[in-house]
Amino acid sequence: PDGVHPAWLPPEAFRAIGSRRTLVRGDGPLVDTVRDEVTLACVRYGGRVRHPLPGGRDGPGPPPDLVLALRSAGPLPAVAETVLAGFGAIGDEGFVVARHDGVTVVLADEPAGLLYGLFHVVRLGERAFGAAVPAEHHRPATRRRMLDHWDNVDVHPVMGQVERGYAGGSLFWRDGVLREDLSRVRAYGRLLAACGVNAVAVNNVNVHATEASLLTDRLGDVAAIAAELRPYGIRVHLSVRFSSPVVLGGPPTADPLDEDVRKWWAAVTERVYARIPDFGGYVVKADSEGQPGPFTYGRSHADGANALADALEPFGGVVHWRAFVYDHRQDWRDRATDRARAAHDHFVPLDGLFRGNVILQVKHGPMDFQVREPVSPVVAAMPATRLAVELQVTQEYTGQQRHVCYLAPMWSDVLGFRPWGPAGPAVARLAAGAAGDGGGLVAVSNAGDDPYWTGHPLAQANLYAFGRLAWAPGADPATILDEWIDLTFAPSAPGGLERLRPTLHAIMDDSWRTYERYTAPLGVGFMVRPGHHYGPDVDGYEYTPWGTYHFADRDGVGVDRTRATGTGFTGQYPPPWSEVYERLERCPDELLLFFHHVPYGHVLRNGSTVIQHIYDTHFAGAEQVAEARSLWERLAGTGSVDPALHARVKALIDEQLRCAEEWRDQINAYFFRKSGVPDAHGRRIP
Ligand code: GCW
Known part of the structure; x- marks a missing residue:
């Protein structure tokens, strides 16, 4: 277009x-x-x-x-x-x-x-x-390689049209109705097919009133989107509200064991398939962050998921049931409640109780798409359930498509993680299923109606890389980046890629670790501004009900999740990780504060103290962004990249540097003030 x-x-x-x-x-x-x-x-x-x-x-x-x-x-x-x-x-x-x-x-x-x-x-x-x-x-490693859109039909007063979207409005809807011209949806499907994606869930998992009716009155919208994506082998899925029967004029209850409710889902689903014969199925966020769910009726999540699965079964559809269930109204004073435990606590007891066409969709980490988290222990704990691993391409917590943050290295680590140690299967294999019948890989899309699709032009690489890794989880992130560079830039760089390629590798290869360096340290997570989640605010969530705490005081920082003295979260892993994470001396540095509360003087495996590591990484991270910025500036006028694209990236890197310096200064100042320990190198801490 x-x-x-x-x-x-x-x-x-x-x-x-x-x-x-x-x-x-x-x-x-x-x-x-x-x-x-x-x-x-x-x-x-x-x-x-x-x-x-x-x-x-x-x-x-x-x-x-x-x-x-x-x-x-x-x-x-x-x-x-x-x-x-x-x-x-x-x-x-x-x-x-x-x-x-x-x-x-x-x-x-x-x-x-x-x-x-x-x-x-x-x-x-x-x-x-x-x-x-x-x-x-x-051959693809996983059968379903899916993108979830968190798009609303309407513009939501707080979240905008695309929840956690940083690339403009929805590709599908505009001004409260389906776009008249869907040629961009077709172009999107073509891009997705070219990187291997074969399923798209079109709307936000937080299903508001207007969007609930996509299942019934507005089904035509879904059918029209499906028609655009079908020529590229992409099936459409729909996020539905668990209380759909109640809000869409069915029975006055959504109790999944109620006969009328089951009949209602069966009838509605039949109509969906009459209109969209290759419809993929439903995505459900239930009993999570205020969304309705089976708990209202004293029923389990297996009861809830199975009711929808039964309606889809005759047509070959699946339910993606999200495991992101936790208490978002917890008391910050209560040190025993641990949000990281929630998915495992809720779902593992239900292993074996889900229908064969239920796919439990588990976020890759136990918290919420932080720049560094361990792999969710749920992935290894439900052998009798089809699991899908959910990644976040949209950069909610990784710079919101204003920062360069190439996420493929992180995903590659996640997919290659072996919950039972070197002899056991990797996460990618668990998602694929031993017999190829696993839940697959899902990611939240970063695309919108922005002219560059993803806001930050370089964020296109994340969308591309997700598809490629879902197809071939063992692929090397740097090789994927090269593919993306060759396809995207070679044709428009008549002078060749001699300058551009090394610059992009220098800026992007390590950008995830750079982002990690200047933001929340050592796996502790969050420290973002509440609500929109952009930029630093160390204590922003510390005394809130959201369960995302760092517990910094004058002596130390981190969350004690050990069995010995903490929340016991480490016990949700099988050995060897249950032991590795439990033991201070074995825990990987990058996850230290996720699992342990330690004094500032604690010596890391890399030989540095925690406090000095915080200072060093924050100075280094901001410096690396400054280097990236000057590398990018040096491309100006060389003809290696389109001037408009160059200008867009330039403006964004300026913002990234401003923000990285703010992160550096806030984090360093915060921990200097808490600990009183000066920087060993005497650098300026405001
Ligand atoms: O990361 C959090 C986001 C919410 C999102 C939620 C989820 C769609 O802050 O905006 O809601 O996760 O994954 O359901």
């Missing part, structure tokens, strides 16, 4: 394909998408799409450079048969790619696989048409 940045799919990304001869073989809507993509590219760059003749024979002309074919598409060109020899099932979304006898061949069992294969060739660009390459089999 006009005026919208093409992100990682500028037209030039299709040059290599568009300047060649391609044969597309197969039928069905997603194959049509592949054919349309190739055709468009060829119109632009002078290549040809060859159409098979009726009866499966290929049209006249020279042999193709690229074959994109479904295995079932009848007799395949000889080169494709050669590539396929010896291959068993390729899988629903998988593809086989090879370069053989001067032909690049992409083969799939199912249309979705062909689509992902096409985007693989796009990523390769010219490299796809070079030397011979033996057949590679690509």
Whole structure:
């Protein structure tokens, strides 16, 4: 669409394909998408799409450079048969790619696989048409790779239109109605398919009155969005309010065991599928931060989730039931209540009680998307439940898309974490499910109607990286960044990427750790301004009911979550982590204050004291932002990046530096005043 940045799919990304001869073989809507993509590219760059003749024979002309074919598409060109020899099932979304006898061949069992294969060739660009390459089999690690939008139809008086959205308004709704022009939704679906996402939940999990009716009266909106995303293999899910029966004119109760309530959900769900046959299912935030839930009726979360699951089951739909359930009205004076424990305390006793089409959606950390948290112990504690791990692409607690914070290294750590130690499975495997039937990966989207999609242009990399890691959790974050750089910038940097690439790596590779350095230290979390969560406010949440405390006093800081003397949270982990986190001398530095309350003079494993580490990291973090800023400035006028994009990033980095310095000064001043310990290097602390 006009005026919208093409992100990682500028037209030039299709040059290599568009300047060649391609044969597309197969039928069905997603194959049509592949054919349309190739055709468009060829119109632009002078290549040809060859159409098979009726009866499966290929049209006249020279042999193709690229074959994109479904295995079932009848007799395949000889080169494709050669590539396929010896291959068993390729899988629903998988593809086989090879370069053989001067032909690049992409083969799939199912249309979705062909689509992902096409985007693989796009990523390769010219490299796809070079030397011979033996057949590679690509398949997603997880079946469902989903983005949740926290979009409202209306503009919410406090949260705005997109809750925790930092990229403008919703892509779907405007002025209280579905947008008339949905071409951007289609473009969004295309971007998502190109990085491997295959599901989108369209609305906020805090479901307000207007949005509740998306399930019934406004179902047409959901159907229209689904129609735009379908050509890119993306299924639509809907966040629903647990009290829907009551608020949408059904029975006067939402008791999940009430027969009328169950009938109501069944009838409503049937109507949803009549309209959207490939509808994915419901997302539910229940008994959480004021949302209604089964507790109102004395029922369990298994009862609640199962009622909706039963309604979806006949149609193959799933319920994503969120595990983000905790007491947000706790008494700060009460040291025994620990929000980190809540999800495990609530849900682990229910393991085995959920229907097969319930997916328990667990935030990756036990608190709330902080820059540093341990992996949620729930992930390892519910073997009889399908679990999805939820990440946050939108940068609520990581700089709100004003700060550069490339999150792939954090996600990669999370996905690679092994709850039972080195011999056990990693989180990515648990989300995928041993038999491929796990809940998958979900992330809160950072996209909105901003011309750059994500507010900060460099935040596009996070959206791209989420999809790529959901597809291949073992992928290297720096390699993913390179893919994103090549696709996004190579075409518009006629001078090449010699300057831009190293600059982007210098600014982005370590930006998550930089952000960690200048914000809340050593895993303690929060210390943000309450409400909007931007910028520092060390005690902002300290005496509130939200359960997010640091307990700093004149002697020390941190939350004692040990079994020996604290809240016992460490006991929610299996060994070895239950022991590693419990023991001060074994606990990783970066999580020290998440698990322990220690004196300022406590010596970390890295040899520094806690207080000196706080000073050092805060000075270093702000300095690194200053360096990033000057690196970015040096690109100005070099032609390596579009001037408008350069200017946007420049303005944001200025703000990032201002904010990082404020963080540095507040945190350092706070802990200097509390502890009275001076900085060993005598630097200025206000
Ligand atoms: O991170 C917190 C946010 C809330 C959000 C909640 C959740 C949608 O501050 O805005 O609500 O998490 O995940 O449900």
